[in-house]
Amino acid sequence: MVPVTFPTDKPLDFVAIGRLCIDLNANEINRPMEETMTFTKYVGGSPANIAIGMSRLDMKSAFIGKVADDQMGRFIVQYLHNNGIDTSGVLTDRTGAVTGLAFTEIKSPEDCSILMYRDNVADLKLEPGEVDEALIASSKVLLVSGTALAKSPSREAVLLALRYARKHGTKVIFDIDYRPYTWTNPQETAIYYHAAAEKSDIIIGTREEFDMLEQFDGNDERNDQVTASQWFSHHAEIVVIKHGKEGSIAYAKDGSSHRGSIFPAKVIKTFGAGDSYAAGFIYGLMQGWEISRSMEFGSACASIVISSHSCSDAMPKLEQVEAFMRQFKQA
């Protein structure tokens, strides 16, 4: 049985809304950033990474967001365009806002952190009136990345995008994507995350992100099953909880649960696992695959990306994922 039914009468497969930033990943790895002298520039931002991942997997993708009126903003738009992503929903800020920067520190394969520069960033200046309703209406899926709820007017733009999606029968996928910067306090985070999660058909997050989302929901023993049951009482059809190298678990509204294992990886940096997993998982569901097969595909995408220096650049094409998975099937 197909786990999720996506609309078929829409020309676009996927549209994401939220952060467009620049990753500056340390070239001198396995040391603290204090000892790093050079970085490589990539397009970044969790929803941008996922949209790039979807496009690499031949899904017709678009983006709704805002970039700075500078070289970085133009680099981002050009990169999305070059990767087949419809950028008609990406606007340019004219207030002097800047591009968010994510400096990735790679102390060791398992000890990575991100230094975020996010003051006065363009992506959080997306106005509700700048959200393209027709673009959302023409897409099978809208992906909302939680950090876009961190500040107005982006917050209201995302809440309006959610209303458009529900109005036009576009499936909503909420990637919780909690990043502590920009938020004023955890209570604010939970309230706005709740507003998004209650309108979502598929919710993806780590255990910690769900704990942040559910901090007012009582029952301190927040286990994965309790979490899933709570969201099924709203719109959710699938709830996925990611557990790093322990894999993932998905719950479906039909009562089934599915454990996702991982593929061995020559880890360079752990960042990008969540975005690539999401792209592969969503791709699988949109092919009509079972949840377990979609999780497996997402895990393969994740292993490929964490074995690479970048996130966006490393998002794999279909044949690359298939070749990667065959290694383990033949073993």
Ligand SMILES: Nc1ncnc2c1ncn2[C@@H]1O[C@H](COP(=O)(O)OP(=O)(O)OP(=O)(O)O)[C@@H](O)[C@H]1O
């Ligand atoms: N070390 C690893 N080796 C192999 N697969 C991994 C590893 N870490 C994560 N994964 C895969 O990627 C999926 C998502 O990773 P994780 O749970 O770390 O999400 P995340 O915290 O959102 O990731 P990110 O670090 O990109 O924010 C996991 O469920 C697993 O399938």
Ligand SMILES: O=C(O)C[C@@H](O)[C@H](O)C(=O)CO
């Ligand atoms: O989403 C961010 O702001 C950081 C990303 O750009 C970076 O690629 C990452 O952390 C992916 O998980």
